[in-house]
Amino acid sequence: MSRTKNDVINAICRGGVDYYTSNIENGEWSYPKALRQVNKFIDQKKIRSTKSGRKYSYLDIRFEDKERHISVLVELKNDTDKWDKTEIEAQLQAYVEYEKVLTGNKIIAILANTEDDRVQVWWGSDLKIDDAHKRTNQSEVLSFDEYADLYLGRKNDKQEVLRSTYALNEKLHGYGIPEKLRSQFVGTCLLCLKNNLPFEGLSTQAIIGGMKAVLEGLLVHDLNKAEKLVALNSVLQNQKIAELKEEHFADILRFIRDKILPYINERSTMGQDLLNLFFTTFNKYVGKDDKNQAFTPDHIVHFMCKVVGVNRNSVVLDPCCGSGAFLVRAMTEALDDCSTKKEKDQVKDLHIFGIEKYKDVFGLASTNMLIHGDGKSNVRQGDCFALGSWIEENNIDTVLMNPPYNATLRDCNPELAKKWEGKKEDPTKGLHFVYYVASKVKKGKLACLLPLQCAIGSSKEIALFKRKMLAEHTLDAVFTLPPDMFHPGASANACCMVFNLGVRHDKAPIKETFFGYYKEDGFIKRKNLGRIERTKPNSEEGVWADIEGEWLELYNSRKTVPGKSVTRRVTSEDEWLCEAYMETDYSTLTDANFEKSIRDFLAYRISNGANNA
Incomplete structure (x- = not known):
């Protein structure tokens, strides 16, 4: 199918609003002419090809919405x-640089074939026409409003979301809402507001009644409707919520509507990223006194999804799903790989599975999935050890999990809990959860977060389950992750283990395991904001995308780089950590590193009562 210039203009302007602009007779856009009219200038190096030296000036088709500050x-x-x-990318990059100087708008750049229906699309903050900013799931020319919906929710608004999260927690504290209710209450408010909940001028009971009606309507076609309604309605039935003054209830809803809701757009991957960031961060604030709360940060969840290759065909399970961060991210990644509504419906209906044991946390997971536009996900309340048959029958091929590291025996596999009688908590630090789930799934990839003790094998129980895992599965990779990754909340030092399920370790075609020393993720602690992403010098663009790209490139190519990665053939008796095998990169050492080591050593000596330290 061929397309003409008019076909593209009509497609982007469909919906009745004409965003098309031209300033020369043939309908093209002359950037030199536009810049002269507003007395602006551009660095000539930015608009010339470094390969051919050609200067670019005339764009085929330009669209602009001056109210929303978006250019296509x-x-x-x-x-x-x-x-x-x-040359093509240099040409399009030149037009992007022109547009930055001319308007400073958000930019969507499109390369469209005229002989067939292929299209390539780029967008992002500090836009560059490269593979990192290219949108891989774009298969047709969309309308201007659809592109705007997909783009809005910019990455550099993350800090504003974090500030709003902190302020909302303080507001709830001021109105006397207990910490243990806050996550579910906020999630339910957010979900109902997203579905047009009226609240202005209404009494507290009328607002609660309206919220229950919204929840009922959202779960009409859900197979687990009854158990989800019980979990979701429980917070609304709590006395502390029922006793809220109507002006306080309205103030909370107004804050969420004005400060949080604008970032939500289930058609936008960026909007979903921001929403998941809000939800995960809020959970951290309200659970920060519980040091067993290990809420996985969204960027690490994203990295793990990339490692296991989540796509539209993946069937994903999180057997300890908590608030649903892995499920939401997996769904977002799978939907981002879809090109038709049928594929998207199939992902939501048949490809996302979760289990959560505790009712209040199960309510959070259900709310999180519903907020992200999914009312049909297969999230079950129950014990993963009692749902083995359910796991087996759902044809899972991808597992993402962060099991409890210090589970009490009542939360462990009942058969093993009997053998561990007398112990206070799980002696495998979560590894037996991983083994059980792997034994039920049997194929595909499993990525899990576990404490470093599991990689070292610091107890006989851990050593046993290391042997059992390698007897049935392959240890593909282990990544050492940042030590303060779960801040605020759990203080555990964790690593990510990746297993290829169903292939015995000693039978694997690739004999060496990849080890990554991935302790620097570009995030730093900030008071009242938690861990936030650093930005590049003189830019609003964050550093994480580049760091994640390097991590994935090292893993996928299985490169050995001093100070960052190594491959090694290991057994269950060995340490499963990069630190045990990696070469030191001495070129990065500075006097500050030496001074820090001396200070750490002296602090250790003093804390252990050494004399003359």
Whole structure:
């Protein structure tokens, strides 16, 4: 199917609003002319090809919405396969640089074939026409409003979301809502507001009644409707909520509507990222006094999804799903790989599975999935050890999990708990959860977060389950992660283990395990904000995307890089940590590193009562 210039203009302007702009007779857009009219100038190096030296000036099609400050730039080519990729990207990058100087708008850049229906799309903060900013699931020309919906929710608004999260927690504290209720209450408010809950001028009981009606309507076609309604309604039936003054209830809802709701757009991957960031961060604030609360940060969840290759065909399970962070991210990644509504419906209906034992946390997971636009997910309340048959029958091929590290025996596998009678908590630090789930799934990939003790094998129980795992599965990779990753909340030092299920370790075609020393993720602690992403010098763009790209490239290519990664053939008797095998990169050492080591050593000596320290 071929397309003309008018076809593209009509497609982007469908819906009745004409965003198309031109300033020369043939309908193109002359950037030199536009800059002269507003007396602006551009660095000529930015608009010339470094390869051919050609200067670019005229864009085929330009669209602009001045109210939302969005520009859509379209360049047409008869067949992009016949063109030099470097030259095409340089040309489109030149138009992006022009647009930055001319308007400073958010930019969506499009390269459209005219001989067929192929299209390539780029967007993002500090936009560059490269593979990192390219949207891989774009298969048709969308309308301007659809592109705007997909783009809005910019990455550099994260700190504003974090500030709003902190302020909301303080507001709830001021109105006397207990910490243990806050996550579920906020989630339910957010969900109901997203579905047009009226509240202005209403009494507290009328608001609660309206919220229950919204929840009922959202779960009409849900197979687990009854158990989800019990979990979701429980917070609304709590006396502390029922006793809220109507002006306080309205103030809370107004704050969420104005400060949080604008970031939610289930059609937007960026909007879902921000929403998941809010939800995970809020859970951390309200659970910060519980040092067993290990809420996985969203960027680490994203990395793990990339490692196991979540896509539209993946069937994903989190057997200890907590508030649902892994499920939401897996669903977002799978939906981002879909190109049709049928594929998206299939992902939501048949590809996302979760288990959560405790009712209040199960309510959080259900709310989180519903907020992200899914009312049909297969999230079950129950014990994963009692749902083995359910796991087996659902054809799972991808597992993402962060099991409890200090589970009491009542939360452990009942058969093992009998043998561990007399112990206070799980002696395997969560590893037996992983083994059980792997034994039920039997194929595909499993990525799990576990404390470093599990990689070292610091107890006979851990050593036993290391042997059992390798007797049935392959240890593909282990990543040492940042020590303060769960801040605020649990203080555990964790690593990510990746297993190829169903292939015995000694039978694996690739004999060496990849070990990554991934302790620097570009996030730093900030008071009242938790861990936030650093930005690049003189830019609003964060550093994480580049760091994650390097981590994934090292893993996928299985490169050995001093100070960062190594591959090694290991057994269950060995340490499963990069630190045991990696070469030190001495080129990065400074006097400050030496001074810190001396201070740490002296602090250790003093804390252990050494004399003359």
